[in-house]
Amino acid sequence: MQILKLIMCFALFFIVSSIQAQYISNVTKPDLSTPKITDASVLSVKYANTILESEMNKHLHIIASDKMGGRETGFEGNVLAAEYIKEQLKKWDVKPPKGMTDYFQPIALTYTSWDKTVLSIGDQTFRNLWDFISIPKDNNDLPSFTADEVQFLGYGIDQKNQKDYKKKKVKNKVILINEGEPMLNDSIYKLTGTTKPAGWTLEKKIALAQKKGVKLVLVLPSDFKATLNEKRRYVLSPNVTLDNVVGKKVNSPNVIYVSSNIAKAIIGEGGEEKIQTARDQMAKKGKFGPVIYATSLKADFTKKQLLIEGRNIAAYFEGKSKKDEYVIISAHYDHIGQRGDVIYYGADDNGSGTTTLLEITEALALAKKEGNAPERSILVIWMTGEEKGLLGSEYYSEHPIVPISQTVADINIDMVGRQDDKYAAQKEKSYIYVIGSDRLSTDLHKINEKVNNDFSKLVMDYTYNDENDPNRYYFRSDHYNFAKKDIPSIFFFSGVHADYHQPTDTPDKIMYDKMEVIGRHAFHLLWELASRPERIRVDGEIK
Numbered sequence: 001m002q003i004l005k006l007i008m009c010f011a012l013f014f015i016v017s018s019i020q021a022q023y024i025s026n027v028t029k030p031d032l033s034t035p036k037i038t039d040a041s042v043l044s045v046k047y048a049n050t051i052l053e054s055e056m057n058k059h060l061h062i063i064a065s066d067k068m069g070g071r072e073t074g075f076e077g078n079v080l081a082a083e084y085i086k087e088q089l090k091k092w093d094v095k096p097p098k099g100m101t102d103y104f105q106p107i108a109l110t111y112t113s114w115d116k117t118v119l120s121i122g123d124q125t126f127r128n129l130w131d132f133i134s135i136p137k138d139n140n141d142l143p144s145f146t147a148d149e150v151q152f153l154g155y156g157i158d159q160k161n162q163k164d165y166k167k168k169k170v171k172n173k174v175i176l177i178n179e180g181e182p183m184l185n186d187s188i189y190k191l192t193g194t195t196k197p198a199g200w201t202l203e204k205k206i207a208l209a210q211k212k213g214v215k216l217v218l219v220l221p222s223d224f225k226a227t228l229n230e231k232r233r234y235v236l237s238p239n240v241t242l243d244n245v246v247g248k249k250v251n252s253p254n255v256i257y258v259s260s261n262i263a264k265a266i267i268g269e270g271g272e273e274k275i276q277t278a279r280d281q282m283a284k285k286g287k288f289g290p291v292i293y294a295t296s297l298k299a300d301f302t303k304k305q306l307l308i309e310g311r312n313i314a315a316y317f318e319g320k321s322k323k324d325e326y327v328i329i330s331a332h333y334d335h336i337g338q339r340g341d342v343i344y345y346g347a348d349d350n351g352s353g354t355t356t357l358l359e360i361t362e363a364l365a366l367a368k369k370e371g372n373a374p375e376r377s378i379l380v381i382w383m384t385g386e387e388k389g390l391l392g393s394e395y396y397s398e399h400p401i402v403p404i405s406q407t408v409a410d411i412n413i414d415m416v417g418r419q420d421d422k423y424a425a426q427k428e429k430s431y432i433y434v435i436g437s438d439r440l441s442t443d444l445h446k447i448n449e450k451v452n453n454d455f456s457k458l459v460m461d462y463t464y465n466d467e468n469d470p471n472r473y474y475f476r477s478d479h480y481n482f483a484k485k486d487i488p489s490i491f492f493f494s495g496v497h498a499d500y501h502q503p504t505d506t507p508d509k510i511m512y513d514k515m516e517v518i519g520r521h522a523f524h525l526l527w528e529l530a531s532r533p534e535r536i537r538v539d540g541e542i543k
């Protein structure tokens with residue numbers, strides 16, 4: 001009996017673990033035993049054939065030109081790119097979605113940057129982006145602030161065996177905390193006794209400080225230089241937030257990452273002894289008495305905010321028999337703009353997707369003109385603000401143009417014009433990385449594979465679909481905001497290269513023939529998803 005139970009236990013374990021057995025992460029080769037369907041009486045073949053590398057080349061040299069200045073959301077080049085897309089839509093006689101008089105979906109965005117960042121301790125003045133760093137959108141103004149003491153609070157943790165707040169009066173005070181968690185040795189965390197931390201992220205610590213009424217948190221990172229490198233870009237370019245948040249208070253204490261120079265200025269001569277005593281107490285009792293440094297701290301932080309209008313761009317094609325079901329195809333058209341006079345052209349990221357969508361739209365417009373359309377409606381969307389944190393698609397998912405429940409799928413295209421090192425070494429051009437296809441809908445995954453075998457014969461590489469992919473690409477482009485709403489989403493991507501987010505991502509380096517093949521594949525998939533009798537299912541849905 002016991003043995004039977006054990007066997008059943010094992011069987012169950014295997015079943016459960018194979019259900020949870022992740023997402024596809026291998027490479028699938030096309031079936032070359034069957035020929036490609038090239039018969040032009042097949043509608044999707046006829047119209048896919050009008051997607052041409054020569055036209056992609058022409059569009060992309062305009063989208064990624066000097067004039068468009070890197071298309072940063074909120075800047076002139078981005079507006080020019082939107083106008084260019086609009087011009088093409090008009091030329092092809094494409095309709096905006098129902099209820100919209102224009103192709104543009106306006107989005108309010110707030111740009112926040114520092115106007116002033118002054119920090120001094122005693123007679124030492126410190127420099128922003130040198131001795132300290134503070135992120136404008138996460139902070140409130142802190143004008144003419146003075147404090148005559150700073151409390152050292154260890155790690156700023158409050159839990160069973162680590163009570164850093166115990167017996168401390170911190171309301172409206174300045175605290176200094178270490179980032180991270182205390183360690184017993186190089187690899188063992190004190191709080192868990194294992195190699196895994198207890199989850200005290202900085203966000204969690206700041207939320208706790210907020211609850212305790214702390215005014216200003218000085219964070220001492222374990223590696224200030226690394227923190228500086230990581231956060232610098234959030235300070236140098238303006239922070240962008242969805243909606244109008246001008247003048248709105250951030251519900252959090254102010255946070256400044258400080259260098260060890262600043263920590264030393266606070267602690268002063270002989271101050272380390274106080275910290276050592278605190279450490280000893282913590283090791284013995286799990287808590288320590290107040291460690292207060294008398295110091296004259298002066299801060300003067302004020303922000304500058306600007307309300308800007310961004311826009312997603314939407315083209316609409318009405319379906320024949322299932323008008324109220326929609327398939328979306330998306331690509332972001334923004335990039336990261338300029339630094340001084342240096343233009344970041346973003347030809348691959350994501351001029352390639354922008355252009356691919358233009359060609360797909362032109363093919364759909366031609367089909368419509370000839371009285372041909374799939375059964376379902378199609379929405380083509382050029383997203384803005386992707387580089388600012390997927391803002392355009394986040395806005396779209398909260399303010400959808402067509403109902404979310406009626407949205408069948410999203411096909412997202414981001415960077416499809418280049419070859420990465422792996423495939424350059426194999427001399428293989430006809431490949432694509434596919435991400436997300438099987439995460440919500442097995443149907444979507446199977447259909448994409450079938451469409452590939454029927455029409456495209458691409459190598460489908462699912463490496464980045466692995467849920468443990470350290471690059472986390474699944475979370476890093478616009479399809480993710482659809483997936484979050486349970487809309488099956490598939491992301492096409494041809495991989496990274498040395499020019500990624502560099503001024504050297506230029507249109508002369510694009511492989512237009514490769515883009516044409518991918519553009520046609522995306523078109524076939526779009527057409528199939530919009531045509532098939534049954535709407536694709538989300539896994540786990542009752543059939």
Ligand SMILES: [Zn+2]
Nearest residue numbers: 349350414415
């Ligand atoms: Zn991109």
